[in-house]
Amino acid sequence: MNTNTGIVTMHEKDMKRVQATQKVVKVFVKIALYTFLCIMALIVLFPFYWMIISSLKTLEEYKLAIPTFFPKQIMWSNYVRAFDTANLGRLFLNTMYVGIVSTLLSLVITVLTAFAFARLEFKGKDLLFGALLATMMIPGELFTITNYITVVKFGWYQTFTVLIVPFLVSIFYIYLLRQNFMQIPEELYLAAKVDGTSDIKYLWKVMIPLAMPSLISITILKMMGAWNSYIWPRLVANDDAHKMITNGLRNAFTDATGQADFPLQMAAVALVSAPLFLVFIFLRKYIMKGVSRSGIKG
């Protein structure tokens, strides 16, 4: 009996020791994890921090050999000057106009098309849908060349139309919304048919409210697309009356000699970035949901 209890106590001691070392290892792993993640997070955040503090410095302070990590004298006036220098007011209005009009039209077209693909029957439906999905693989540059020729022929060069119409249909949005529509039970549609509800009324009263999350995702991505668009506007509407915000921002500060007024430039960049951050803070869920399924910006 004695030996037996001895073994048991030895066993318990071992267990305790093992448990203790396990606990220590666990704590170390936790510390390592958090240290790594926090360092990475700081690296990710640093450009934003640098943008904001640089935008608030005087040019003299920015040029100090030993950098300051908080402005000695906060220059709010940089923002006012940047706003005027880059003509941001006009650019902002242009971009909002293009963004809002193209989003509204795009939503109407996407809803109608997605509804047809999700609920209506017609010949060649699967073939057509497959063909549309296949075009998503083609790089946009291939379309750009002919579209450039086409819009010039239409007389749309340097108008708002040219910034809106060619991109109204997005296969990805149609796909996203169709998937959402398909999840709505078909019985609802059949019941509505029996009641004599028209398709449009059913779409408006049932489908759209149920697919709201997807529609919000599409709206945000489309607006962000307008805000970030650069290449196409530069090609077809780079005059002052129609210039978009990203084009204006890059062109207002093209001093490549290294003597540019960086605080001013950073203030303009912060002003352009601010709306995106606001949207992100309030609508994070929808953005992340839409993005995880696409992999494309805008």
Next chain:
Amino acid sequence: MTGTKLTLKDKIIGFFAEKMPWFKKYVIDTFPKWKAWIYLSPALVLLLIFTAWPIVNTVRIAFLEGYGSLAATGGAKFSFGFQNFIDVVEYHAFITCLKNTVLLCVLTVPISTFLALLIAVCLNSIKFMQRFLQTIFFLPYVTNSIAIGMVFAAMFNVVGNFYQGRPPVIITPGIVNNVIQFFGGEIVNWMNAGSEYWANMFVMVVYIVWNALPFKILVLLGGLQGINKQYYDAAKVDGTSRVRTFGRITVPLLSPMLAYVIITGFIGGFKEYSSIVGIFGEDMGPAGGAGRLNTMVGYIYDAIESEAWGTASAAALILFGIILVVTALNLWVSKKKVHY
């Protein structure tokens, strides 16, 4: 009339159906069969003009030798052939563009995928602050690539005459060089006049990786959270080590997501353009080295702007071909490696 109220629409349809039997037979009765096309028509019209026609026309132009704006409006005839493709490939600037694009892809996709996987795995194994950190790591996604490119340019930029002046006058070397100095290193001319190619490339790789992380982390973390906890419990019962668990459970079960981010990463990498404009401006290179960092997409846009549509189309087709081949290769590899 049996007491049911007829709407105006019904009355109009009824009127036509009564007066014209063929209208009832071919339009009203078959309506359910073709009404879908009404819903589709706005999208289809736009797709025909801005998607279908460009595919046909761009391929056509690519094979019309020397097709350009002036000659086309002048009514010139173009012979059919491969000359545009030969011109593109033989043009030295195109080789530079191709080299830059491939180099950026090969460098940024593995680095960003590895870092994203590391961060996602770490994020997945913590609870406290997980959501908060996840939000921070997503932040670079909601930015304007031109705007934040300008911030990176400011961080790497050396203010002063770095190379041209003898002795060099450095007013401020920029925050990145400050950090290098702090750790006892030498100041590097990253992107000003006289900077070296590898230094320019380094700036681009840092920026592109920073930009690519959020999407990859989002997808990979989503995949990790979808893995059934029972696998890990089973591994724990068997006393499997952490490293082995990672290699034998996490990576295989995550492989579809990994394949997805790698494939989209390569596709995006071959279309790299605006991040370079953000940092180096529309000259696509440091002062005195314009065009040195140009990419395939940049080459196509230069050709469009100089109205050399034949070469632009040929270059776009070449880009499409490269993307197709790389994607097919990726799919082929992932078919062998991916565990579904």
